[in-house]
Amino acid sequence: MVLAPLFFILLGWIQIDVVIWQHLRDTLLSHLLWNTVQLVAGVAIGVLVLGVGLAWAVTQWEFPGRRFYEWALMLPLAMPAYVLAFVYLGLFDYSGPVQGLWRNWVDPDAQLIDVRSTWMVITVLVLVLYPYVYLLSRSAFLMQNRAIYDAAQLLGLSQQQIFWRLALPIARPAVVAGTTLALMETLSDFGTVAIFNYDTFTTAIYKAWFDYFSLSTASQLASLLLLFVLMLLLTERYLRGRTRYYSDPVLHQQRSALNRTQRGILLLFINVILILAFFMPVTQLLIWSMESAQSVFDPSYLNLVARTLWLGVSAVLVTVSAALALAFARRYFNIPIVNHAVTVATLGYALPGSVLAVGIMFVFVTADKISLSVINLFTETSAHSLFMGTVWALLLAYLIRFMAVAYGPLDSGLQKIRFEFAEAAQTLGASRIGVLKEIYLPLLRPGFFTAATLVLVDVMKEMPATLLLRPFGWDTLAVKIYELTSEGEWKLAALPAITLVLVGMIPVYLLMQRAITPTSLTQNHSLSKEPGI
């Protein structure tokens, strides 16, 4: 199922829409490539500096409120990038309050910042994506054996040298994995770049479909994007080398104290990051929501929430049961073909939503053609679509894209259930169904809960695939945000956005509970759901 859309995307090259393609190549392609390269490079540097730096700070130094900041720094994970993007746009745009104030009070002719610049896009993405690097580096640093540092100190290394020559190289696999995750999100991001009018492959794919109605052009663009993803994954594999996660857990490590100035600078920095990435946008969203509540909060809004939930719950049912079947298949038939199948099935997470959507469109359009030609042979009906534009396309997209999200917690839950439990139950007279009902299902409950929550939240936040595949009139909160923000209605978008941020806090909370014990962190599904990481 994962492979079919991929196959069709590549097939798209057979049928080249010459006119559009030439137009694209002449005007857009180099522009798209340059934009993407800039974006990837900028985000990579940003998340590395922020993520590794903050992780080092909270693991090595003791300062007031360290425990609070240690988890608060994960909060931006709850913020969909496109939400932060439109808040920034609303705040800092030429007509927005910040620049307005500046003009009123300081200089009536000044343009303080150009919000629709590359820098702004990169800043927004870095602020939202650095937690990936932060989380993985933090756990890597926590797991490093303190005795290595002591040994290095006795061998004459300074604190700085210890970081560059020991801590960072040892943590490299984790740092690389976190950065790769952040860059995958960057490549597949649609909402942020759309809001900033920054052209990348995802926006081009969207335009190719909605403006030109050219599926083949969309698929060619999708395959180019896929190339980027592939390059990224290969780079990750190369950079990680043969090193494995280094786990030598020494939990009681001593953090060194800082003097007053150092403490002040560090706290200022952390607070600025937190305010910029989380507290300020949330406050702004709350203010906007209050202002617009009367006009937004009506039956149609409830209807929208209900639709989103309905879609989310259906996707949970489909995805979690498929993931459960996979996990059991792997447990009981631990043979290469099953293992490979599982790997492929969980690969969908690496597919950007827009690429996946284009692939599924291709599959469904073809299926439509074939089945309709069969049906039309026998009947006189003039149906023109059986599959395309149905909710099934969307559910399939969610299934493929979020399979790994559901599989991770279920599989790790299942692995904790020893085979002997089932065997013991059998020797005590339980039938196969009895074993499933009385042993597996109750023991898997936490895994189920995590899997369902993560899929639900991810589906609610998902934007590009939903936008491309949704049946007519099937808006979700994320789609609504896109529509409102593309018309500049920041205030109206605030309520759905704050809803999504609140919903997004749930997985962050789950993550934080797990992060209490650093050893379990690397096994965490939502960080290792990426194949090859």
Place this chain on the structure above:
Amino acid sequence: MSSLLDIKNLSCGFGEEVIVKNFNLQLESGTIGCLLGGSGSGKSTVLRVIAGLHPLQSGEIQLLGETIGTVNMQIPPQARSVGMVFQEYALFPHMTVSENIAFGLRHLTTAEKQGTVGKLLDWLSLYELDDRYPDELSGGQQQRVAIARALARKPKLLLMDEPFSNLDLSLRKRLASDLRELLVRENITALVVTHDQNEAFLVADKIGILHQQHLQQWDTPYNLYHEPINKYVAQFIGQGRFVPGKLVSPHSVTTVLGTIEGNRAYPWPVGSEVEVLFRPDDITLSCTATPNCEIIKRSFLGAEILYEVRFTHGLQLYSMLSSSQEYATGQKVEARLKMDHLVLFQ
């Protein structure tokens, strides 16, 4: 009296690989058997085959004269009257002690369940622990819960896979004899698997030694020690050294230590080359005017001391003596043979 468990010509393994073959064993009702072997000897696999958790490759298993497993016909584990205590116990982590014990009693009414569970809790002194969860129990308590859970269904046969493996050393000895006491008192037939011969001696009436795919010997602990069937068993059980000798009559053999008379006849022709087993308790040491060997090593074992001595002709043997007699390393002593029977191998 017919056997409770009768295993005929059993072979088992994984896929094509054979781990155990030609395995024959009879376990009488009310006795405790023990399979002893190193890791990978297949002892746990045999147990799982008897429980119905693992397929067999050939042979037949009968319980109380009824066939429960052949290659073509395998009664599923839930339909065999066999209870099993798993290595590390496999207590269900989401159920309390009482719920664990009651798990196999689904066919009973609530009142009947409570009666059975209460009796078992009493038997195994688990009464105050009934609503605890497994992770709140010590290793020894977990073991007792696992035994109670397996016994709740009144199985004809109780299987135990390394029941002491995750207990600390000091507990093992005590629990092993406690376990034997319990099984004997309740007249339970059990087959225990272990890699530790001390545990086997403490628990079992009969011990089987598994080595290189075969059940080498199935016998009482006494016979395993004093009448080992082959050199492997002789070496595996207790300490001992082999000394070359020549058969001078069916009952006697001559070695560098002199001629030794045994109590049974060996079928080999007079004059054959043989090897004689010397156990540490076959040799006594004393301080005399005519020493014939020197103490080269000693290990203090509490009530006893194990000495290693070297004779003037170079032969080295063990001697186990009561602690009340003590010799120093390097001391010259006289060794005397004190053998009431002779164990020879060709």
